[in-house]
Amino acid sequence: MxxxxxxxxxxxxxxxxxxxxxxxxxxxxxxxxxxxxxNELKILCKKYPKIYFSIRRIINSIEIDPxxxxxxxFIFLDIDRQIETLKIIELNLxxxxxxxxxxxxxxxxMNKDVKKRINWKYNSxxxxxxxxxxxxxxxxxxxxxxxxFWKNPDN
Amino acid sequence: xxxxxxxxxxxxxxxxxxxxxxISWRLGKAGFKVxxxxxxxxxxxxxxxHTQKDWEIKAQHEWNNNPNIRSLTEDYPVNDLDSEISPLMxxxxxxxxxxxxxxxxxxxxxxxxxxxxxxxADDWPISYKDLEPYYDLNDEIMGxxxxxxxxxxxxxxxxPMPPIPLGEDGVLIAKAFDKLGWHWWPSDNYINSTKYNGxxxxxxxxxxxxxxxxxxKASTDITYWPEAKKFxxxxxxxxxxxxxxxxxEGKASGVxxxxxxxxxxxxxxxxxxxxxxxxxxxxxxxxxxxxxxxxPQGLGNSSGLLGKNLMFHPYxxxxxxxxxxxxxxxxxxGNSLMSQEFYETDPKRDFVRGYTFQFNRSSxxxxxxxxxxxxxxxxxxxxxxxxxxxxGKAIFLAxxxxxxxxxxxxxxxxxxxxxxxxxxxxxxxxSLSDNSKKMIQHAIQTGTTLLKTAGATxxxxxxxxxxxGWHLMGTARMGDDPKNSVTDKWGRCxxxxxxFIVDGSLFVTSSGVNPTPTIQALALRTGDYIAKQFRSLKK
Numbered sequence: 001m002x003x004x005x006x007x008x009x010x011x012x013x014x015x016x017x018x019x020x021x022x023x024x025x026x027x028x029x030x031x032x033x034x035x036x037x038x039n040e041l042k043i044l045c046k047k048y049p050k051i052y053f054s055i056r057r058i059i060n061s062i063e064i065d066p067x068x069x070x071x072x073x074f075i076f077l078d079i080d081r082q083i084e085t086l087k088i089i090e091l092n093l094x095x096x097x098x099x100x101x102x103x104x105x106x107x108x109x110m111n112k113d114v115k116k117r118i119n120w121k122y123n124s125x126x127x128x129x130x131x132x133x134x135x136x137x138x139x140x141x142x143x144x145x146x147x148x149f150w151k152n153p154d155n
Numbered sequence: 156x157x158x159x160x161x162x163x164x165x166x167x168x169x170x171x172x173x174x175x176x177x178i179s180w181r182l183g184k185a186g187f188k189v190x191x192x193x194x195x196x197x198x199x200x201x202x203x204x205h206t207q208k209d210w211e212i213k214a215q216h217e218w219n220n221n222p223n224i225r226s227l228t229e230d231y232p233v234n235d236l237d238s239e240i241s242p243l244m245x246x247x248x249x250x251x252x253x254x255x256x257x258x259x260x261x262x263x264x265x266x267x268x269x270x271x272x273x274x275x276a277d278d279w280p281i282s283y284k285d286l287e288p289y290y291d292l293n294d295e296i297m298g299x300x301x302x303x304x305x306x307x308x309x310x311x312x313x314x315p316m317p318p319i320p321l322g323e324d325g326v327l328i329a330k331a332f333d334k335l336g337w338h339w340w341p342s343d344n345y346i347n348s349t350k351y352n353g354x355x356x357x358x359x360x361x362x363x364x365x366x367x368x369x370x371x372k373a374s375t376d377i378t379y380w381p382e383a384k385k386f387x388x389x390x391x392x393x394x395x396x397x398x399x400x401x402x403x404e405g406k407a408s409g410v411x412x413x414x415x416x417x418x419x420x421x422x423x424x425x426x427x428x429x430x431x432x433x434x435x436x437x438x439x440x441x442x443x444x445x446x447x448x449x450x451p452q453g454l455g456n457s458s459g460l461l462g463k464n465l466m467f468h469p470y471x472x473x474x475x476x477x478x479x480x481x482x483x484x485x486x487x488x489g490n491s492l493m494s495q496e497f498y499e500t501d502p503k504r505d506f507v508r509g510y511t512f513q514f515n516r517s518s519x520x521x522x523x524x525x526x527x528x529x530x531x532x533x534x535x536x537x538x539x540x541x542x543x544x545x546x547g548k549a550i551f552l553a554x555x556x557x558x559x560x561x562x563x564x565x566x567x568x569x570x571x572x573x574x575x576x577x578x579x580x581x582x583x584x585x586s587l588s589d590n591s592k593k594m595i596q597h598a599i600q601t602g603t604t605l606l607k608t609a610g611a612t613x614x615x616x617x618x619x620x621x622x623x624g625w626h627l628m629g630t631a632r633m634g635d636d637p638k639n640s641v642t643d644k645w646g647r648c649x650x651x652x653x654x655f656i657v658d659g660s661l662f663v664t665s666s667g668v669n670p671t672p673t674i675q676a677l678a679l680r681t682g683d684y685i686a687k688q689f690r691s692l693k694k
Contacts (some may be wrong), residue, residue, distance in 0.1 A: 021534070021535060023534070023538055024535065024536060024538065026539045027511070044212070047612070048216050068319060098531070099313070101525070101534055102525045102531070105521060105525055106211070106212045106215070106521050108524075109211075109519075109520040109521045110208065110209065110212070110521070118520060118542075118546060120519070120520050122519075123208040124205060124206050124207055124208050124210055125205050125210065125362060125519065126205035126206045126358075126360050126368050127206060127358075127359060128358075128360075128368070129359050129360040129368075129369075130358070130359045130360060130482075130485040130486070131359065131485070132320050132485050132486045133319055133320055133321070133322055133323055133326070134320050135300075135317050135319070135320040135321070135348065136320075139321065139329055140304070142300075142333040143306070143329075143332070143333065143339055143340065144304060146306045146338060147306060148306045148307075149306055149307060149338075149499075150263055150306075150307055150308055150499075151262055151263070151264065151271055151272070151472040151499055151604075152264050152265075152309075153265050153266040153267070153268035153271060154268070154282055154283075154284065
């Protein structure tokens with residue numbers, strides 16, 4: 001999709017800013033945009049076009065915001081005003097915003113540095129699986145004291 | 156050209172999921188010529204997303220359990236704009252058993268007698284005793300892990316495997332129930348706690364809702380189908396049935412279907428008998444789309460009840476956040492224990508019937524962030540703090556509310572919305588009853604008490620989960636009176652003697668438990684009936 005590619009290429013600064021606002025910096029990790037995850041987001045857009053269309057609607061909405069226009073661009077607003085603008089978009093385009101949030105969270109928590117920070121050691125959950133405590137019937141001691149209480153309507 | 160080996164079978168089954176697989180197996184075993192048409196593909200279990208690093212992203216898209224989100228060629232869209240709950244389903248060999256969490260409870264004996272006991276809805280034309288041997292048979296074929304002694308349920312045959320371990324989080328919840336003096340019991344699950352019938356045991360990766368690449372979770376593509384094929388049952392994939400055709404006398408004569416892979420070319424197969432196993436939405440959709448001169452309201456709809464009385468199970472979700480990370484993503488995400496403390500009607504409460512608490516788990520980091528069974532983690536300055544409070548610390552109680560039948564809750568045809576083959580799609584109208592709303596409020600109170608007792612420091616509540624329409628029931632109910640039901644007690648249409656239904660459409664009431672073992676037991680029972688009644692057809 002040429003249109004998709006061009007649109008996203010032209011909106012790098014605003015997308016990076018949005019990503020930083022959604023998932024800000026923590027400890028020694030920068031925000032999701034400054035971490036360089038935009039490329040992953042673009043890959044996701046290519047694979048799942050509905051993400052691209054949601055992002056496009058959100059950016060178009062930001063760009064027609066009168067205060068953003070008066071200041072030249074969303075990226076020149078102060079951070080409080082940027083957050084306020086996103087909150088208004090969240091309210092007005094709730095489905096699109098929800099798709100955007102899910103996409104940003106998805107690329108963020110796939111990142112190896114983020115996984116390390118939250119102590120998630122796995123790339124996938126199979127074939128290794130997990131270990132859990134084995135079945136131990138002694139847990140039934142208390143509940144076994146309760147007498148059968150199911151109803152038998154056919155008696 | 157239609158392959159001659161599949162023409163004019165004794166029984167043509169539409170749908171290869173929970174019930175279609177069970178009845179195909181039973182009739183194949185009895186020696187009948189059986190053909191099953193499935194609109195989805197046969198999926199290799201090794202292609203499930205668990206071994207891929209983007210498994211949590213695929214779960215949101217092509218592995219989503221909502222067909223409207225997934226939008227694969229084999230799916231059909233469902234108009235759910237006027238429904239408080241979105242229907243979920245999967246189209247492939249094995250149907251929705253690919254996606255289910257494999258919890259395998261049974262109806263209580265009282266569930267078949269709600270009119271007699273509580274003066275609401277209708278009694279079923281059959282009893283628990285009628286289904287019991289088929290529940291047992293199904294447990295054996297699907298492979299049940301569990302243990303006898305549950306005081307809330309009748310004693311049953313010994314399960315072939317011990318229960319799935321409860322894990323640290325499950326033990327925590329079990330002890331909280333004990334402290335309150337409330338009922339709980341390890342759940343019956345069709346997940347192997349040990350190796351069983353050539354299938355591997357569970358390694359607790361968690362994501363059973365995306366299929367099981369080890370084959371430890373039972374889905375009918377790996378339980379019933381390999382056996383059914385050995386009996387000569389022909390299973391044909393990528394075939395979307397567009398219409399059930401009828402003879403001049405009004406009997407079912409066969410089906411028209413489109414080959415989804417071959418430019419949607421339409422074919423016809425004639426059949427002596429037809430069995431529908433397309434779920435509580437797909438079956439009425441097909442019957443309503445099959446209207447003819449003899450059946451102007453849709454096939455089998457002289458009662459006017461086809462598509463009416465749609466029941467889901469409303470799900471109330473309570474997520475408890477523990478103070479310490481105990482890695483609550485380890486172990487099957489579905490039900491490892493359940494409570495039926497509030498299952499039966501209690502005149503002291505302001506509602507009839509009741510609900511089951513199911514103890515469920517968390518999942519990986521992306522799923523935790525986007526909000527499993529609750530709102531997503533906040534974006535912005537509180538994001539990291541909130542994520543930290545949830546990841547590995549979230550346990551959740553899913554409350555499965557008994558849904559009583561109401562005629563205005565229905566499946567109709569949306570003539571404008573069509574699937575990839577151009578066939579009109581279903582439109583759902585569904586709203587919660589006052590009885591359900593009262594039950595939900597009760598469940599929020601009791602569930603909150605339970606989670607606090609278990610040590611949760613914060614509780615996130617979703618009174619009704621919109622994306623929880625797993626159970627599709629009631630839209631072609633069984634009964635003795637043709638004026639008040641679509642089929643008889645064997646699933647045979649009152650109006651058309653050679654048309655049977657074996658899926659959740661048959662349900663008279665919903666109970667307060669997951670329906671699949673009951674759906675499969677009904678299919679096996681109908682299979683037994685047919686095998687006796689139709690002996691003369693045998694090849």
